[in-house]
Amino acid sequence: MSNKQMPKEFYTMMEELQSIDFVLVDLTLYLDTHPNDYKAIQQFNEFSQARRQLKNQFEERFGPLQQYGNSYSNYPWNWNESPWPWQI
């Protein structure tokens, strides 16, 4: 459809987000079996805050990451704009 290409910053910001989110995934599984590890929960909450900020920055530049209202929309509706994750 289009020859639009994502800029280099798209890939670097995406990988930054993937890194933070990976820490959160692995901490989640850990906390599921270690619910009383206070330090790990502190780390989890810090990363959770950092990911929220990074998600907002990413979305301002490249559009929504989630929908059903978990992200804001531009006008016109830009959720279904390419590229999708397997296309990048």
Next chain:
Amino acid sequence: MKNFTHKKTYHPYISPLDPCPPIRTKTYSTPPHLYMGFQPENLEQFNPREALQAGTLWKAFYDPYYGPKEKGRGPNE
């Protein structure tokens, strides 16, 4: 533990009647989680970028597996 490795070997019985040229040494993986038990608190972590690359936040679970065609990284240690 001296010479500890997560890559174990065994030597299958070889018959003179085996049709294929024998593979004398066979290997298999015993990744680090098999030795961990219940994970203790405060284990050393990778930084986020390294953790994503490694596939684990905790260094103790890191067990990269390389194929025979991947040169220069050593075999499956």
Next chain:
Amino acid sequence: MWIYEKKLQYPVKVRECNPRLAKYLIEQYGGADGELAAALRYLNQRYTIPDKVIGLLTDIGTEEFAHLEMIATMIYKLTKDATPEQLKAAGIEDHYVNHDNALFYQNAAGVPFTASYIQAKGDPIADLYEDIAAEEKARATYQWIIDMSDDPDLNDGLRFLREREIVHSQRFREAVELLKDERDRKKIF
């Protein structure tokens, strides 16, 4: 409910168009120990397991869907613009006669996905041991695919997936310990 995120869990890269490798990878897409089977197995077991491990099954089951999308991405990239000659050389022309480039839930031998891959015994210990075995089998499958592959970028993503199986196995082993411990109950001496 589930919320989709427009992002892969790990940056999947593939160096060259190679439908032969896609044929191996389909094992982890629609095979017995593949990511779809794993996701459905864990999420389904949640209804008949003690409450203290439901969260873990939910979270690992959800991560498996992220892995399914990574495998789909690898297959998509490996076959995207492959020519009929390349498909023939890879021995997957019969797939393309039936499905063209569509992904299909089947194993590397072309056997369609079946619900009988998804074990649910209703016994918490039996089910968790099943899950541990499933993780180790998926780990082994990734090893065999890495052994067959000569694409370093693809192997990088496969190594990530193999490592995740290790971590999942660890957490399921801990879940068994939690159920043995009965940590909820105050010990009375």
